């Protein structure tokens with residue numbers, strides 16, 4: 001039985017969040033499991049709801065728990081569940097379709113009109129202590145995939161779905177517009193599918209620097225020139241001949257979408273994943289004359305989560321590289337601010353029952369290969385960073401195993417866990433000033449509403465209304481870094497899923 005906290009991070013209305021202790025959910029059917037949420041990533045859509053209170057026709061009318069990129073540990077199983085047991089570590093697929101409509105029965109449950117998707121009004125999200133879900137939407141993580149990686153399976157599954165929609169095959173060239181988390185993951189999946197040239201395009205050089213160490217073979221800084229000229233530049237840069245076999249828009253920006261159609265080769269494929277303005281000027285003649293196959297891509301469907309997990313388990317995609325930091329649950333609001341400011345690629349929030357966040361992050365960090373970062377890591381300032389001198393030890397037990405014990409679920413390998421505990425204590429004492437962190441946690445448990453309503457947030461709201469796509473129409477070479485407010489969440493500016 002679940003005995004921990006069910007503290008939840010609740011959005012009341014735009015710029016108004018609070019921590020609320022909610023009742024622990026109970027299984028609604030014997031095919032469900034109850035999961036203690038260990039880690040949750042922040043998606044641009046979460047930030048968009050926090051800032052604007054709506055995305056398209058999804059409007060936050062009642063307080064809603066945020067978050068949908070999560071992994072957790074099974075604490076209870078319904079009597080009809082055969083595939084999971086208490087103690088299993090799982091990635092949570094956060095949208096539950098009706099299973100009966102034509103789309104569900106036709107194998108496209110992501111298009112179910114009755115979809116109940118976490119943190120999409122009116123449905124609560126996963127930034128909570130416990131989450132109940134149908135067992136078949138909880139994917140057991142292999143031993144070599146950590147719970148922190150598990151939280152990144154959701155955005156990776158978005159990338160898998162996009163690349164599947166594009167039907168990328170070995171030897172192909174792929175251009176991905178946008179180097180936010182979705183674009184980066186699309187590029188990485190395209191490489192894993194055998195694409196030999198993967199060109200990442202963005203308007204921020206730092207993001208491209210990161211992309212080159214992640215999935216991209218080439219990077220192009222989009223200029224303030226016509227979409228046709230940007231397309232010619234991309235083709236020339238990567239020696240794409242008559243154009244790219246596949247183009248993917250993961251920016252939602254109008255000039256980028258236009259450049260997609262000019263970059264793709266005759267008979268190539270174009271997939272729209274980014275969601276910006278509802279209506280744009282689109283080069284329809286080029287699409288028609290080139291006989292381009294155009295597809296949309298929405299969330300993920302059959303087999304996408306499974307494949308995403310396999311790609312991580314097989315070492316094909318190192319999702320840990322995307323993580324700039326892990327913060328305790330009490331610092332959720334601050335984490336949202338960092339994402340909004342474009343200061344991080346991904347930040348993970350530990351569940352309220354997660355006790356050892358600092359050492360968990362330290363452990364994960366030591367396994368990371370240092371790559372150029374698009375942004376300043378914030379974790380050192382927030383939770384303390386582990387010394388990077390230590391070599392990663394592959395045989396070391398995963399820190400997540402400790403969490404199982406903390407949640408009274410299942411005994412981890414006792415010997416290994418003990419060693420880790422001792423190590424974690426040392427790290428805390430020497431490197432992370434545990435007392436300071438504790439004090440911060442206590443403070444953060446009482447969120448101050450007035451702090452949220454900063455001028456910065458208000459300004460952001462106003463600016464977000466002005467689509468940045470206009471900028472690319474100015475006929476000038478673009479060299480300067482865009483302002484912070486043009487970054488991360490702006491891609492969601494015109495709407496999302």
Ligand SMILES: NC(=O)c1ccc[n+]([C@@H]2O[C@H](COP(=O)([O-])OP(=O)(O)OC[C@H]3O[C@@H](n4cnc5c(N)ncnc54)[C@H](O)[C@@H]3O)[C@@H](O)[C@H]2O)c1
Nearest residue numbers: 178180181182202251252253256274275297298299488491
């Ligand atoms: N289809 C889906 O199921 C799905 C799921 C999740 C997110 N999304 C959408 O995908 C998009 C990307 O998501 P994200 O989380 O990576 O967002 P993000 O905002 O972090 O990334 C968007 C990137 O596009 C870049 N960009 C902006 N204008 C550009 C231009 N003219 N040319 C090239 N790059 C440009 C930005 O600098 C940014 O790096 C968003 O529009 C989001 O709403 C779609």
Ligand SMILES: OC[C@H](O)C(O)[C@@H](O)CO
Nearest residue numbers: 043045120158299496497
């Ligand atoms: O990753 C999937 C998307 O972020 C979701 O559709 C989100 O927008 C909530 O509806």
